Amino acid sequence: MSATQQKNTCFTKNPFLDHLGFEIEKQDNKDIVIKLSIDLKHLNTNKTLHGGVHASMLDTIQSLALKEVCQSNVAVMNLNVQYLSAISSGVVSARARINMLGYKTAAVESAIHDEQDVLIAKGSGIYKIIRSSNK
Amino acid sequence: MHSKRNGKNNGENGEDALDRRVRVEANESGASFYDYLGFIGEDDDSGHSFRLELPLQHFLLQEDGTVHPGVFATMLDIVMGAAISKATSSFAVTINLNISYFDLDPKQTYIAETSILFGDGKYVTADGVIYDQNRKTVAKATGTFKTNPKSSSISIDKEMEAG
16 A cells, blocks of 8 residues: 555545545555445445446546546446456455557556455446547 | 336335335345435336436536446446346346446436346346436446346246247
8 A cells, every 4th residue: 555645636526426435545656546435325235235336436447547647538438347246345446457548539447356355346448538629 | 007116215105015026126126325326216017127217416426517427337237137136036146237328418317228138047138228308318238147036936037938
């Protein structure tokens, strides 16, 4: 874990992330990590983390990682989520990696791990980069 | 005929009127997170389908004013899982979800509809579509779910084999 972490200002501006309780941290190496402390409100009736929470977390980390690199707004076109392990409590963390960065589109992948580094879900997405010169 | 309910009312007055299969589906449509985002579910008595409604609220938005893609992912996961749960009388665990987004601009109301494409043993695939109040498609998804149907319950496999 990085010695100095700062909360992303996006967290306070984004009502949905605030509503879900995502904590966004930027580490020393400039990697962005989203953390979520799992609460009852995040669970389905099977008492496991709801699939919509994984998808929200993966899309958020992918778009934040992309925005950080291209310094432009981005819009998701396609999101694929693989659900690999069920989880009911604790803290989960999401990280992303940019696989392809073009002028107008990008391909990003991401993963969610638990505190024991068990892989919980994997995501991949195609994003449109909304550059100011594209309007 | 549709019977409408909000997840928050499950277990109270309206539940006695629901038959067992609908109760299973209602219970397993993702109650906690389902309630937290404000979904309203509708049963379609005509078959293995489920309809979900979502009035737009401020907390569903991002900083640029668009709807967070996770809202649509959640809606599609719920609607497909609920339809499969209803058909198999079993909790549907999501294995894979693939979503295409067409329009993230905020609309007054969203409606999600689903249909089951294929069931083979424990694995069932469904697709789901989200429309705005003018029936314009805003997102579409395909999902694969794992179920654990009981031998005594109606399963999609048996219906398919019979068909």
